[in-house]
Amino acid sequence: xxxxxxxxxxxxxxxxxxxxxxxxxxxxxxxxxxxxxxxxxxxxxxxxxxxxxxxxxxxxxxxxxxxxxxxxxxxxxxxxxxxxxxxxxxxxxxxxxxxxxxxxxxxxxxxxxxxxxxxxxxxxxxxxxxxxxxxxxxxxxxxxxxxxxxxxxxxxxxxxxxxxxxxxxxxxxxxxxxxxxxxxxxxxxxxxxxxxxxxxxxxxxxxxxxxxxxxxxxxxxxxxxxxxxxxxxxxxxxxxxxxxxxxxxxxxxxxxxxxxxxxxxxxxxxxxxxxxxxxxxxxxxxxxxxxxxxxxxxxxxxxxxxxxxxxxxxxxxxxxxxxxxxxxxxxxxxxxxxxxxxxxxxxxxxxxxxxxxxxxxxxxxxxxxxxxxxxxxxxxxxxxxxxxxxxxxxxxxxxxxxxxxxxxxxxxxxxxxxxxxxxxxxxxxxxx
Amino acid sequence: xxxxxxxxxxxxxxxxxxxxxxxxxxxxxxxxxxxxxxxxxxxxxxxxxxxxxxxxxxxxxxxxxxxxxxxxxxxxxxxxxxxxxxxxxxxxxxxxxxxxxxxxxxxxxxxxxxxxxxxxxxxxxxxxxxxxxxxxxxxxxxxxxxxxxxxxxxxxxxxxxxxxxxxxxxxxxxxxxxxxxxxxxxxxxxxxxxxxxxxxxxxxxxxxxxxxxxxxxxxxxxxxxxxxxxxxxxxxxxxxxxxxxxxxxxxxxxxxxxxxxxxxxxxxxxxxx
Numbered sequence: 001x002x003x004x005x006x007x008x009x010x011x012x013x014x015x016x017x018x019x020x021x022x023x024x025x026x027x028x029x030x031x032x033x034x035x036x037x038x039x040x041x042x043x044x045x046x047x048x049x050x051x052x053x054x055x056x057x058x059x060x061x062x063x064x065x066x067x068x069x070x071x072x073x074x075x076x077x078x079x080x081x082x083x084x085x086x087x088x089x090x091x092x093x094x095x096x097x098x099x100x101x102x103x104x105x106x107x108x109x110x111x112x113x114x115x116x117x118x119x120x121x122x123x124x125x126x127x128x129x130x131x132x133x134x135x136x137x138x139x140x141x142x143x144x145x146x147x148x149x150x151x152x153x154x155x156x157x158x159x160x161x162x163x164x165x166x167x168x169x170x171x172x173x174x175x176x177x178x179x180x181x182x183x184x185x186x187x188x189x190x191x192x193x194x195x196x197x198x199x200x201x202x203x204x205x206x207x208x209x210x211x212x213x214x215x216x217x218x219x220x221x222x223x224x225x226x227x228x229x230x231x232x233x234x235x236x237x238x239x240x241x242x243x244x245x246x247x248x249x250x251x252x253x254x255x256x257x258x259x260x261x262x263x264x265x266x267x268x269x270x271x272x273x274x275x276x277x278x279x280x281x282x283x284x285x286x287x288x289x290x291x292x293x294x295x296x297x298x299x300x301x302x303x304x305x306x307x308x309x310x311x312x313x314x315x316x317x318x319x320x321x322x323x324x325x326x327x328x329x330x331x332x333x334x335x336x337x338x339x340x341x342x343x344x345x346x347x348x349x350x351x352x353x354x355x356x357x358x359x360x361x362x363x364x365x366x367x368x369x370x371x372x373x374x375x376x377x378x379x380x381x382x383x384x385x386x387x388x389x390x391x392x393x394x395x396x397x398x399x400x401x402x403x404x405x406x407x408x409x410x411x412x413x414x415x416x417x418x419x420x421x422x423x424x425x426x427x428x429x430x431x432x
Numbered sequence: 433x434x435x436x437x438x439x440x441x442x443x444x445x446x447x448x449x450x451x452x453x454x455x456x457x458x459x460x461x462x463x464x465x466x467x468x469x470x471x472x473x474x475x476x477x478x479x480x481x482x483x484x485x486x487x488x489x490x491x492x493x494x495x496x497x498x499x500x501x502x503x504x505x506x507x508x509x510x511x512x513x514x515x516x517x518x519x520x521x522x523x524x525x526x527x528x529x530x531x532x533x534x535x536x537x538x539x540x541x542x543x544x545x546x547x548x549x550x551x552x553x554x555x556x557x558x559x560x561x562x563x564x565x566x567x568x569x570x571x572x573x574x575x576x577x578x579x580x581x582x583x584x585x586x587x588x589x590x591x592x593x594x595x596x597x598x599x600x601x602x603x604x605x606x607x608x609x610x611x612x613x614x615x616x617x618x619x620x621x622x623x624x625x626x627x628x629x630x631x632x633x634x635x636x637x638x639x640x641x642x643x644x645x646x647x648x649x650x651x652x653x654x655x656x657x658x659x660x661x662x663x664x665x666x667x668x669x670x671x672x673x674x675x676x677x678x679x680x681x682x683x684x685x686x687x688x689x690x691x692x693x694x695x696x697x698x699x700x701x702x703x704x705x
Contacts, residue, residue, distance in 0.1 A: 161596070169658050174650070175598060192619070200621055203598045203613045 007058075007082055016078035019053050035072040043141045045358040047073055048322045052366050054078065055327065060085045065298065065323045107276035108228040108239075109284040110428065111173065113398075114166025115391040116159045117381055118150035118248070118266035131258035138262045143357030147382040149248040150266040156188040157201050159268035160244035164202055167240070167270040175202060179234035180209035182227050183242045184219030184386045187250040198242060216418035217353045218292075219243055219386035220269070220393075221426055225290040227273045237275030244268035245385035254312035263356050265382030269390030285397065285410060285428040289339045291332060292424040298324040302419040325355050325417045326363045332415040332425035333367055340427045344369055346411055347427075348403075349396035353389045353416035354378035375399070389416045393428075433515040435539050436492055438508050439552055440589065440673050440691045442628040447501030449628075451529065451589055451675075451691070452514065453489040453551050489555040491589045493529040494536060495521075500678065508536070510631070510696065511548045515539035526565060526585030526676055526686060549669045549694050556590045560618035564590045564674055569688075577611075577624045579685040580676060588676040589691065593617045595670065597693070599656040600624065601649040608649065610636045612690050614672055625674070625690040632690075635697035642702055660701055667695035 007015055013032065020036065021029070023046055036042045042050065051064035064081060071077055123146050124139035138144050150159065160183070168175065181204060183195035190197070199210035215222040220243040227239040247264035254261075276286050301321040305313050329352060333344050344350070350373055354360050357379045364371045375395035377384070384391055393414060400410050410430040417423045436452025443449075494516050496502050508514060519532035543551070558564045561578075566586035569578040596615040603609045610627040627633060639660075640652065664670075675691035 165662075169662075172654065172658075174654060174657065197619060200615055200619050201596055203596050203615055203621060206623070 007086065009079065009083060012079040012082040013076065015057075016054070016075045016082065019050055019057070019078070020075050022053070023049055030075065032076045033072065033074050035074055037073045042073075044319045045141060045143075045322060045356075045362070048319050048326065048359075049362050050078070051323055052326055052362055054082065056366055058082065058085075062297070062324075062327060065327065066320060108231050108273050108287045109276040110271055110287070110397065111274045111284055112167040112169070112171025112272035113270065113394045114163045114170065115267060115269040115387070115394045116162035116166070117148040117384075117391075118154060118159065118246070120149040120151050121380075122147050122149055124262075127262045131262050133258050133262060137259060141358070142263055143361065143379060144263065144382055146380050147248075147262075147265040148267060148380070150246045154246070154266070155249075156185050156194060156244040156246050156268070157197055159246070159266065160185075160194075160198050160242045160270065161201050163244070163268040163270035164198070164240060164242055167272045171272040171274075173238060173272055173274075175208075176205050177236045177238045178204055178208045178240050179236050179238055180211070180227075180230065181240045181242065182211060182213055182223040183244075184213045184215060184223045185244050186216045186219070186385050187245045187247055189250075194244070198244075202240075204240075215386065215422055215424070216420075217355075217383075217385050217388060218416040218418040218422050218424045220388075220390040221290070221414060221416050221424035222292070224271065224273065224287060224426060225292070225424070228287050228290070231273065231275045234275075239273045240270060241273055242268065242270045243386040243390050245387050247383075247385060250312070251314075254314060256312070256314035257316055259318065260314055260316045263383045265378075265384055267381055267384040267387045267391055269387045269394050271390065271393070285400075285412065285430050288336075288427040288429055290424065290426045291335045291339065292422075294423070295324075295328070295421045298421040299419070301421070304419070322355060322359045322362075324421050325353070325359055326366060328417045328421060328423050329353070329363055329415045330367045332417075332423060333369075333413055336413050336415070336425050336427050340411065340413075340429065342411055342429075344413060347373065347413045348400055348410050349412045350374045351389050351393035351396050351412055351414045353418075354392065355383055386418075389414055433517055433539075434492075435513060435515045436494065437489075437543055437548065437551060438510055438512045438514060439491070439548060439555075440675065441506070441508070441510060441630040442675065442689065442691045443630055443633050444501045444628070447499075447503050448506050448630055449493070449500060449675075450502055450506070450508075451491050451493045451673075453548075453555055454492045456488060456490050489551050491529045491555055491587075492531050493527065493589070494531050494533045497532075497534065500530075508538075509542065510692070511542040511544060513539045513542060526580070526582055527588045527678065529587065529589060545694065545696055546669070549671050552591045552671060552673065552694075556587060558590050558592050560616060561620045561622070564592065564688075565676060570685075571623070577626070577687055578622060579687045581684065582676075582679050582686045585676060585686060588686070589673060591671060591673050593670060594672050597661065597664065597670075597672075599627075599653060599661070601653045601656070603649070608636075608640060608652070612693070614690070622674070622688060625688055627693070628675070628689045629692050629696075631696050632693055635699070635702075638699065639702055660697070663698065663701045664693075664695060669694060 030041050055063040181199050183198050185194040188194040193212045195210040195212040213223045223241045227241050246266045251261045301317045303315040375392045377391050412428040415425040438452045440451040441448050514536040516533040516536050521532040523530040565580050567584035571578050594614045598613045600611045611624050614622045671694040673692035675689045676686040679686045
């Protein structure tokens with residue numbers, strides 16, 4: 001514990017009251033034993049916000065991340081959990097997560113980028129009606145104003161192709177120059193795989209490779225890591241990285257809970273990555289080191305399975321997942337600060353995975369990051385899965401291009417988490 | 433007299449090879465069908481339901497009195513309606529559409545490009561490579577063009593929807609060769625089709641003329657694959673007609689060609705050249 005040490009029972013109760021009341025409108029004073037979520041004093045994201053604020057204030061790692069089944073979400077329960085956490089022996093696994101050490105070697109830079117969203121815009125209230133959700137569940141609860149859905153004629157390939165075409169045009173690179181395509185998609189389930197199908201769709205050369213990378217919402221970061229690593233061995237030093245998701249079609253045919261389905265939109269992003277030694281463009285941003293990991297503690301917070309009858313089942317613990325995402329992405333930022341040697345306050349933008357805008361808002365508060373430095377596409381598009389942090393990065397890169405401040409080299413932090421809990425991060429930096 | 437709606441005008445040696453659509457049966461395309469062009473997806477769904485495409489048009493290659501090519505002064509365009517008096521023919525596989533004529537005459541109004549593509553969709557169409565010419569396709573090189581055995585092919589022209597196209601420019605200034613790589617609906621690709629479409633070739637010549645002589649083939653290619661391709665892919669319909677060249681004596685191969693590429697090029701697209 002950093003700021004608050006050894007809270008006794010009564011101080012823990014008082015502390016819990018303050019944390020809860022600080023997140024409620026003035027005049028609302030719940031009883032210590034009231035279930036705050038069941039009585040709708042707090043919505044699920046509000047509850048996560050309380051847990052995060054207690055974790056931040058006490059330093060109790062993953063406080064309330066896995067809330068005991070059947071236990072009321074009350075002020076008294078919070079105090080009990082604080083006491084219980086204080087009595088636990090220190091976490092054995094407190095060492096810093098693995099992070100690649102900086103190495104001398106060829107660097108990779110981003111030469112072009114682009115994204116494409118499903119062409120149908122659906123307002124949050126319409127989604128709430130269609131999914132029979134309580135009014136404002138999506139708009140206020142998740143902070144999503146609208147979602148972008150693929151039209152009937154659009155799929156992962158079409159969106160991916162659109163994004164790639166934009167990136168290729170920006171980079172002014174002919175497709176014959178591309179050594180390999182790294183592609184990631186959670187919703188594309190067919191064979192030939194997404195990478196192979198997209199390779200054909202883009203009419204890439206036959207000597208250009210194509211392979212798929214998993215990782216779900218962290219897939220874009222993992223794909224960039226793969227691309228950067230492989231670029232050193234390729235003749236032209238050019239890789240195309242694409243993420244594309246059409247959740248609407250996949251989830252509409254599933255037994256996923258309505259509040260889960262209502263969070264997701266459809267979109268794609270593409271990045272043209274080149275060996276930095278091959279370009280003299282000072283303006284292009286270079287890819288820094290990557291960090292990654294996988295923590296099974298929260299593996300059950302989102303589980304998607306395909307049954308024998310091909311029906312998709314979704315087990316979704318929204319609060320637990322949101323909590324885990326916030327704390328993990330904050331930790332990734334911490335590691336990236338060490339890796340880049342620059343504080344998060346110096347970052348021009350943070351391209352983050354965005355489960356929903358409320359999660360990002362809570363993270364921004366916890367991580368002491370101004371919200372305007374996080375391109376918040378999820379507010380108008382929804383959660384774009386593997387494309388989320390990539391689309392966010394594209395927006396950040398576009399904003400940076402418009403900025404002319406040669407005195408300050410640009411910096412972007414990128415972080416994402418995915419079911420598993422798989423996580424990854426990197427940073428992009430400019431040279432003076 | 434038989435009537436044709438000209439669908440393909442292709443460069444062949446010093447002249448042009450011409451193909452037209454002949455109505456089979458009495459069904460007319462109604463106006464509403466033309467206004468609301470079917471998408472490739474709806475066409476595929478319809479094909480699945482019917483088991484096959486119900487052809488309402490078929491391709492006929494009218495030949496002049498002498499040889500197979502019409503002179504450079506050929507006065508018609510795609511969509512023109514022409515009529516002809518048939519002459520005795522002895523078509524040789526795979527050019528079974530060949531029809532000797534005593535010449536062509538104008539026969540009324542032309543159809544628009546949208547209407548023409550709509551008609552082409554009801555003529556010979558294939559969704560994949562195997563069914564293009566009813567026989568196996570061969571390639572000699574990895575990135576090269578495909579060919580068929582003349583004796584195995586059951587036709588010499590076929591339409592197909594495509595999803596993507598990229599151009600390649602080969603040769604020296606003054607003798608440039610335009611080729612296209614085309615992705616079919618099936619996900620299969622035709623890697624290096626010579627573009628023999630008269631109007632695309634004219635467009636390409638205009639592009640070459642409009643650019644400074646110092647421009648390289650790579651720059652031409654880049655312009656085609658960025659600005660022009662972007663315009664092309666914006667169209668509501670992406671449809672190609674693939675034809676078979678007449679084999680060279682003793683070669684035993686009929687090479688594939690890009691006879692028509694819809695949408696047809698718009699001279700205004702050269703604005704950025």
